[in-house]
Amino acid sequence: KNEVEQSPQNLTAQEGEFITINCSYSVGISALHWLQQHPGGGIVSLFMLSSGKKKHGRLIATINIQEKHSSLHITASHPRDSAVYICACATNKLIFGTGTLLAVQP
Amino acid sequence: DGGITQSPKYLFRKEGQNVTLSCEQNLNHDAMYWYRQDPGQGLRLIYYSQIVNDFQKGDIAEGYSVSREKKESFPLTVTSAQKNPTAFYLCASSGQGGNEQFFGPGTRLTVL
Numbered sequence: 651k652n653e654v655e656q657s658p659q660n661l662t663a664q665e666g667e668f669i670t671i672n673c674s675y676s677v678g679i680s681a682l683h684w685l686q687q688h689p690g691g692g693i694v695s696l697f698m699l700s701s702g703k704k705k706h707g708r709l710i711a712t713i714n715i716q717e718k719h720s721s722l723h724i725t726a727s728h729p730r731d732s733a734v735y736i737c738a739c740a741t742n743k744l745i746f747g748t749g750t751l752l753a754v755q756p
Numbered sequence: 757d758g759g760i761t762q763s764p765k766y767l768f769r770k771e772g773q774n775v776t777l778s779c780e781q782n783l784n785h786d787a788m789y790w791y792r793q794d795p796g797q798g799l800r801l802i803y804y805s806q807i808v809n810d811f812q813k814g815d816i817a818e819g820y821s822v823s824r825e826k827k828e829s830f831p832l833t834v835t836s837a838q839k840n841p842t843a844f845y846l847c848a849s850s851g852q853g854g855n856e857q858f859f860g861p862g863t864r865l866t867v868l
Contacts (some may be wrong), residue, residue, distance in 0.1 A: 654798065683856070691844055693859035736798070743814075744857065746798030 653677050654739050656747035663754050669724040671750045673737030676718065684711050684722045685736040687749065693736070696722070727754045759783065760860035762847050767865045769841075777832045777863045779847030786850075788830035789857065792816060793844040802845075805830055834865065841867045 654675045663669050673682070684696040697704050697711040699720070704711050708727075713720040724731055732754050737747040760781045769775045781788065787806045791799040801814030805824040819838025824830055830849075834841045844864050848857040 652798070685859075691846075691862040691864065693846065693862075695856060695858070698856050738799075743801055743804075744799075746800075748796060748798045 652748070654737055654745050654747040656735075656737050656750050658750060659748065660751045661753070663727050663752070665728060665754055665756050667727050667754075669727050669731075669752065669754075671722045671735050671737075671752070673720045673722070673747055674718060675720075675737075675739045675745075677739055677741050677745065679739045679741055681740040682713055682720050683738040683740065683744070684720075685738060687734040687736060689733075696735075698740075724752075729754045729756050760847060760849055760858055762845075762860040762863050765861065765863060767863055769865070769867050771867055772836045774836060775834050775841075775865065777834065777845055777847075777865070779830045779832065779860060781828055781830075781847075781849045781858075781860075783849055783851065783858060784827070785858070786827070786852070788824070789848040789850075790814075790820070790822065790830070790832045791846045791848065793846060793862075799846065802832065841865060 657672045681698050681700045683698050685693050687693045699713050708725045710723040734749040734751050736749045738744045763778045789804045790802040793799050800816050802820050803822040805811035808827050811822050811824050821833045846862045847860040850857045
C-alpha cells in the first residue's frame with residue numbers, strides 16, 4: 651500500500667461543477683502540499699498546509715491531521731482547471747501521491 | 757525573474773550513451789532535488805543536495821550521478837547503467853526549512 655493515496659485517479663466534470671480531490675496518508679508529516687501539473691509537465695505549488703484550511707481564489711484545501719486526510723476543492727470549475735493534481739506529504743523528504751487527472755468540459 | 761530552468765525540454769539519446777540534464781536556479785536556494793516521473797506513479801527522488809559540494813542518494817539513485825559544484829547548478833547524468841532511462845525528469849529547489857519546493861519545467865528523456 652502506498653504511503654500517500656489519492657482519489658479519484660481520474661475525474662471528468664462539467665464546467666461550473668464543484669470538485670473534490672482526496673488525499674489520505676499513513677506517515678507522520680510536517681506539512682502537506684497540493685501541486686498542479688499542466689500537460690506541458692511543469693509543476694506549480696498550490697498550497698502548503700499543516701492544519702485547518704487555506705483558500706486561494708476558487709481553490710480550497712483542508713487537512714485533518716487526526717484522520718490523516720486532506721481534500722482539495724475547486725469551486726465553479728473551468729476548463730482551464732484541467733490538469734493533474736498531486737498531493738505530497740513532507741516528512742524528511744516529500745512523498746508524492748500518483749496524482750488525479752482532472753478534465754473539465756465546457 | 758527568479759526561477760528554475762531545465763534544458764532541454766525534450767532529449768533523445770541512443771541506448772548505451774550517457775546524457776546530462778541541466779538544472780539551474782537563481783532563487784539562492786541551498787537545497788536542490790532531482791525527481792523522476794513515470795506514468796501511473798508518483799514522483800520518485802533520485803538525488804538531492806542540501807549544500808554545495810554535498811549530495812545524497814534518494815530512493816532510486818542507481819544508474820544516475822550528480823554534481824553540485826555551484827549553488828545554482830545541479831546537473832544530473834543518466835548513465836548507460838540505468839535500465840529504464842526513458843522518463844520525465846523534474847528538478848526542484850528549496851530554501852531555508854526545505855518544506856516548500858519549487859519545480860522546474862522538466863525534461864522528457866527518450867532513449868531509443
